[in-house]
Amino acid sequence: MLDFSIRQFATTAAVGAALALTSLTATAQESDLPLIKVVATGGTIANTPDGRLSVDAVIEALPVVESLAELQTEEVTRVGSSTLGWQEFIDTAKAIERSLEEEPEIDGYVVTIGSNTSGDMAYFLNLVLDTEKPIVVTAAQRQRTTLSEDASRNFVDAVITAGTPESTGKGVLLVANELIHSGRDVVKQVVSRVDSWQSLDVGALGIVSGGEAAFYRTPTRRHTTESEFNLDEIESAEDLPKVEILYSYVDANPVLIEALVADGTDGIVVAAFATGSAHAGQRPPLSAAMEQGVKVAIANRGSNGRFTVEGGDYYDLSADNLAPQKALILMMMGLTVTDDSAELRRIFSEY
Structure with missing residues (x-):
């Protein structure tokens, strides 16, 4: 030694x-x-x-x-x-x-x-x-x-x-x-x-x-x-799904969500309040984004603590105790294998 x-x-x-x-x-x-x-x-x-x-x-x-x-x-x-x-x-x-x-x-x-x-x-x-x-x-x-x-x-x-x-x-x-x-x-x-x-x-x-x-x-x-993810069919960043992080804060501007959807975003991670909720002004455009096929995950903007809710009117997924930037990576890789919300919930519960 x-x-x-x-x-x-x-x-x-x-x-x-x-x-x-x-x-x-x-x-x-x-x-x-x-x-x-x-x-x-x-x-x-x-x-x-x-x-x-x-x-x-x-x-x-x-x-x-x-x-x-x-x-x-x-x-x-x-x-x-x-x-x-x-x-x-x-x-x-x-x-x-x-x-x-x-x-x-x-x-x-x-x-x-x-x-x-x-x-x-x-x-x-x-x-x-x-x-x-x-x-x-x-x-x-x-x-x-x-x-x-x-x-x-x-x-x-x-x-x-x-x-x-x-x-x-x-x-x-x-x-x-x-x-x-x-x-x-x-x-x-x-x-x-x-x-x-x-x-x-x-x-x-x-x-x-x-x-x-x-x-x-x-x-x-x-x-x-034990991971189901790999880079076998991914050679460049353009091959990866587009996932973004959106911060919740007082009087958050919903236009940011609309802009992400218009830009072709596949998934949004909301760095939400510590109780697990987005600002009220963000919820309608998040719901609209989900209707257009965008996956929405809720993570804690404080990067500490565990969200266990399975879904709601304006989000599909809970990030468990992952920091928002980690939840983005998991959603991005999850979307390389499935776009089914139930399967993505399984992924977030196992990784």
Whole structure:
């Protein structure tokens, strides 16, 4: 077991040096190390004040990872996550699918991404990838070489988790701030603090401590090998159903709903009041949208708590305890296999 405990360092070099010293206690031989593929998309985890690094440069700055795993890399893109679209999500999933088929020797995967859509990526991959192998998404709040940066620690912890046999079969995970989250549950909550990632209702699955990933619970909702969704017939973002999020607020303008319907939207997720209701002014146009075949789901705009109602005059679906952005992903993938409201309700109850 690796025996190390780091707090916060001013530079990536300091992190690398401190971790490298602890690698002297490693007892595993190089031949026993897991083979991990890093699939990179950019983000703060690859950022410095002087610019964004390639995935290979990120690894070179952290020599300790050589004692944790043998690494291969693939860079899908190199941008901030607020720039990513569904096409980049598809491309990332396809890159992992190709590797699963062509590189069976790979033991696990780390996906690096910007923090803004890290939870979205984790849930998307959780629904579409058919594998029990560990897939760990990670991101960072603070740029490399800046004071109290978390990029180095999060990357190292993600590699540890991806190389841990106990990570097998738990779906896509997100590792940050020494916690292991389910891709279904985790959301980014805070602008810049390193504790931004939270699994609000249910908590993290485990922790990364002392060079080990330790699990204390396991996901029960369907994912990965148990999922009915895939990207077999989806090559581009244009192949995906159009789903949008609409916020409920005081005197919400119904014209927004009418505009979405006119634009050909297939589904609407209403980020509703915490009681599970949309604003009264939104209800008639939502009902009209349903009459035109648009699916409507109610989610909690506070991203916490569970909606269990099965349907109403102005919505078909309840998002359970999914945050609105997670409900959008599930509705989008659900609409790739069915447009039946009863079937979509089943999907929301199982995922």
